[in-house]
Every structure is written in structure tokens, then in C-alpha cells.
Amino acid sequence: MNTDEFRKYGYYLIDWISNYFENISNIPVKSKVEPGEIYRSLPQLPPEEKEDFIKILDDFNRIILPGITHWQHPNFFAFFPANNSFPSILGEILTSAIGAQCMIWETSPSATELEQLTLDWLKRSIGLPEEFSGVIQDTASTATLVSILTAREKYSNFSINKEGFQNNKFRVYCSQEAHSSIDKAVKISGIGENNLVKIEVDDKFSLIPEKLETAILQDMENGMQPLCVVSALGTTGSLAIDPIEKIAEICQKYSLWHHIDAAYAGSALLLEEFRNPIKNLELCDTFVFNPHKWLFTNFDCSAYYVKDKHSLLKTFEITPSYLQSDYDRRVTNYRDWGIQLGRRFRALKLWFVLRNYGLDNIKTILRNHIDLAKYFAEWIENQKNFELLAPVNLNLVCFRFKPAEYEESEINDLNKKIEKNINNTGKAYISHTILNGKYTLRAVFGQTNVAKRNIDILIEEINKAARSL
Numbered sequence: 001m002n003t004d005e006f007r008k009y010g011y012y013l014i015d016w017i018s019n020y021f022e023n024i025s026n027i028p029v030k031s032k033v034e035p036g037e038i039y040r041s042l043p044q045l046p047p048e049e050k051e052d053f054i055k056i057l058d059d060f061n062r063i064i065l066p067g068i069t070h071w072q073h074p075n076f077f078a079f080f081p082a083n084n085s086f087p088s089i090l091g092e093i094l095t096s097a098i099g100a101q102c103m104i105w106e107t108s109p110s111a112t113e114l115e116q117l118t119l120d121w122l123k124r125s126i127g128l129p130e131e132f133s134g135v136i137q138d139t140a141s142t143a144t145l146v147s148i149l150t151a152r153e154k155y156s157n158f159s160i161n162k163e164g165f166q167n168n169k170f171r172v173y174c175s176q177e178a179h180s181s182i183d184k185a186v187k188i189s190g191i192g193e194n195n196l197v198k199i200e201v202d203d204k205f206s207l208i209p210e211k212l213e214t215a216i217l218q219d220m221e222n223g224m225q226p227l228c229v230v231s232a233l234g235t236t237g238s239l240a241i242d243p244i245e246k247i248a249e250i251c252q253k254y255s256l257w258h259h260i261d262a263a264y265a266g267s268a269l270l271l272e273e274f275r276n277p278i279k280n281l282e283l284c285d286t287f288v289f290n291p292h293k294w295l296f297t298n299f300d301c302s303a304y305y306v307k308d309k310h311s312l313l314k315t316f317e318i319t320p321s322y323l324q325s326d327y328d329r330r331v332t333n334y335r336d337w338g339i340q341l342g343r344r345f346r347a348l349k350l351w352f353v354l355r356n357y358g359l360d361n362i363k364t365i366l367r368n369h370i371d372l373a374k375y376f377a378e379w380i381e382n383q384k385n386f387e388l389l390a391p392v393n394l395n396l397v398c399f400r401f402k403p404a405e406y407e408e409s410e411i412n413d414l415n416k417k418i419e420k421n422i423n424n425t426g427k428a429y430i431s432h433t434i435l436n437g438k439y440t441l442r443a444v445f446g447q448t449n450v451a452k453r454n455i456d457i458l459i460e461e462i463n464k465a466a467r468s469l
């Protein structure tokens with residue numbers, strides 16, 4: 001493809017993207033293809049001869065697009081969103097055009113310094129103190145693994161990196177509602193799943209701090225070494241907030257590492273009314289949240305903060321001679337801040353988003369999403385056949401269909417059917433979780449452009465699905 005063709009197809013694609021967003025409400029939100037359908041409809045070997053770009057685009061429209069679930073659809077209420085925005089998309093275009101590999105400062109000084117700047121902006125805006133240093137990781141899962149590895153090294157005097165595990169005594173704690181990425185991290189870090197202690201939660205699905213302290217004391221009595229607590233600032237199931245203030249005190253009392261997983265809800269710390277009641281946030285060792293979930297920034301972009309930068313670097317840095325440069329003493333080389341060597345220029349899209357929206361607009365949209373959840377929750381509360389299954393935190397509503405004429409044992413299946421029926425219409429997409437053994441429907445109102453009319457569509461589809469049972 002030459003520059004003239006690139007220009008032509010580039011304009012074409014910008015038109016395509018604009019049309020996509022203008023018409024996205026009219027396409028089915030969840031893909032309806034069957035497993036293997038897309039694979040089978042494409043040739044089994046790559047072409048020997050060059051193919052015309054228009055033909056490739058045509059196949060994209062005809063074959064690939066039907067296999068896409070539209071995460072930017074305003075009726076996407078499932079999981080947590082991975083929302084984006086026009087300034088973010090434009091930032092990604094430039095990132096891919098520049099195509100820089102930003103492993104060290106020298107390989108693109110702007111990439112490193114813009115990453116420092118945008119993460120400092122966010123840090124100051126969510127109320128983390130200056131002593132924290134930020135780095136963009138691909139995902140919260142990676143950030144949590146990096147945190148647990150850093151804790152492992154700091155508390156073993158950096159011996160496990162050298163010697164490997166001799167006789168593991170480390171224990172890691174999180175709530176029963178914590179994210180599966182913590183299970184993954186203890187597996188990968190060699191600490192082992194059996195040494196992840198899941199602490200009971202209260203009726204709001206938040207970790208019970210007294211139970212945490214009891215577990216720590218018991219482990220110490222049994223000769224184990226409590227290492228780290230991972231608190232959830234917004235669980236995936238119900239957005240429950242663990243008692244950060246008390247967990248921080250316990251971590252201080254027993255000298256434990258404290259990682260806060262705020263993957264989704266972290267964006268809400270931009271709002272004073274959410275941030276101010278949370279005390280002792282600044283006492284944590286590490287903190288992660290995902291601008292790629294609820295901050296209009298294309299996947300992937302996970303903001304990871306660490307207080308003891310020295311231990312992080314000591315855990316990860318490896319400097320073969322070909323990566324040494326004259327600048328090393330004066331600059332940040334982000335290759336030492338995590339697992340991967342090669343890094344994308346992710347800060348650019350985040351910078352575009354923060355500047356083109358401005359904090360005021362961002363806060364207005366987040367508050368609007370929270371109001372939409374209240375509107376939907378009020379509707380649920382007013383229905384005699386529906387009930388809420390968790391407190392409504394931020395913009396997530398956990399609910400179920402519970403008509404009086406059915407036995408409790410039948411209710412789970414009914415709700416599975418409702419979920420399936422709604423999702424099969426293509427009009428709206430919700431997901432589920434299990435809370436206290438109950439099959440729980442989840443609707444999240446965090447899509448960039450979600451509005452009241454979209455909630456009304458969801459309500460209509462819920463009504464239809466319930467009537468059809």
C-alpha cells in the first residue's frame with residue numbers, strides 16, 4: 001500500500017468508524033455466531049498473492065463484524081465495560097502510526113515522560129500522595145501479579161529471585177469476593193493457591209476485618225508468614241468496598257504488604273463524594289485501577305502505583321549490556337517496572353482523553369452513570385416480582401426475578417433463562433454472578449454514551465423476558 005492508497009483508505013475507515021458509532025444502537029449488541037463459524041468461513045491458508053484492500057474490508061464487514069460483540073454499544077450492560085471515546089481512538093491511531101517500542105527512555109523519551117505525567121495527573125486527581133510512582137501495565141491482573149512478586153521479594157530479602165523457593169511459608173489474604181486474578185497471581189508467583197486465604201464477607205459482601213486478623217494470628221501461630229493483603233475497592237460481583245481503613249491498620253500492625261485492587265471502581269475516586277469517606281488509602285503499598293474500564297480509554301491501559309519504587313525495581317530489573325544507556329542514572333526505564341520488556345505507547349490515548357474531556361466533563365459523565373444505576377434500581381425495587389440482591393454501589397445493580405408463585409429452588413434457573421432471553425434478542429446485554437448461592441443478574445451502566453433511553457430499553461426487554469417464561 002502506498003501513501004496515496006493509505007490516505008484514501010484511511011479517510012474511508014474514519015468514515016466507517018463515524019458511521020459505526022452513529023448506527024451502533026441499531027445493531028445486535030451480542031454476537032449470535034456459533035462456535036467455529038467464523039473460522040470455517042475463512043480460507044485455511046494465507047493468500048499467496050496480494051489482495052485488494054477493499055476486498056479485505058468487504059470480508060471484514062461481511063464475515064468478521066457478525067462475530068463481534070459490541071462493547072461500545074450503549075445497551076452493553078454486561079461484565080464491566082471496556083469503554084472508549086473518540087479522543088482515545090485517535091490517540092491509538094497515532095500510537096500505531098508512530099509504532100514506537102517504548103522499553104527504555106532512550107527508545108522514545110516522550111513515551112516515558114508522558115506516561116509519568118499522565119499517571120501523576122491521575123494520582124493527584126484520585127487522592128494518592130506524591131510518594132507513589134505510576135506505571136501503565138497492560139491489565140490489572142498483571143499489576144496484581146507484579147505487586148505480589150514485589151512483596152515476595154521484599155519480604156524474602158530478594159532471595160527467591162536468586163535461589164527460587166526453598167520452603168514457602170508465605171500467606172496471602174483477600175476476601176471471598178475478590179477477583180480471580182489474585183488466585184492466578186499466587187499460582188504464578190509460586191506462593192500457591194493453598195496459601196491464598198479467602199476471608200469471609202459481611203452481608204454487604206465486604207471483607208470482615210476481624211476475621212482477617214484472626215486468620216493472620218492463626219497463621220503466625222502455625223509457623224506461616226503472612227505476606228500480603230489484597231483489598232477490593234469494588235468487587236467484580238457487586239462492587240463491594242472492603243474496609244480499607246481497617247485493613248490498612250491491620251497491615252501496619254503486622255507489617256504486611258497491602259495491595260488495593262480498584263480495577264473498576266478506581267475511576268470513581270475522581271469524585272470527591274466517593275473519595276472522601278475512604279480513609280487510609282495512602283497507607284497501601286500498591287494500587288491499581290483500569291482507565292480501560294471506566295475512563296473512556298481504549299483497552300489496554302491499567303494504572304499501577306507503587307510506593308516503594310526501589311523494591312519494585314530490585315524485583316524486576318535486569319540490564320544486559322545492549323539495554324544500557326548513558327541516560328540510565330537520570331531517567332526512568334519502564335522495562336524494569338514489570339514483566340514485559342517491550343512496551344506500547346499507551347499514555348498518548350490517556351493524555352488525549354484527559355485533555356479533550358477535562359476532569360469536569362469526566363466527573364459529570366461518571367455521576368450520570370451512577371444516577372442511571374439509581375434510576376434502574378428504583379425500578380427494580382418497585383416491581384413486585386423483582387428484588388435487589390446487593391446494595392447498589394456506584395453504577396452496578398445486582399438483581400433477580402423472584403415471583404412468589406415459584407419455589408426458591410426454581411428461581412436460579414428462571415434467572416438463567418431471563419438472562420439468556422434478553423441477550424439473545426440482541427437488544428441488550430447483561431451478565432450474572434453468584435451472590436450467597438443465588439444466581440444474580442448484573443447490569444452495569446458505564447458505557448460512554450449510555451443514557452436513560454437505553455435503561456428504558458433494558459427494562460422493556462426484562463419485562464418481555466419475564467412475561468415469556
Ligand SMILES: *Cc1c(COP(=O)(O)O)cnc(C)c1O
Binds near residue numbers: 139140142302
Ligand atoms: C476487571 C477486574 C480485574 C481484572 O482486570 P484486567 O485488567 O482485565 O486484568 C481485577 N480486579 C477487579 C476487581 C476487576 O473488576
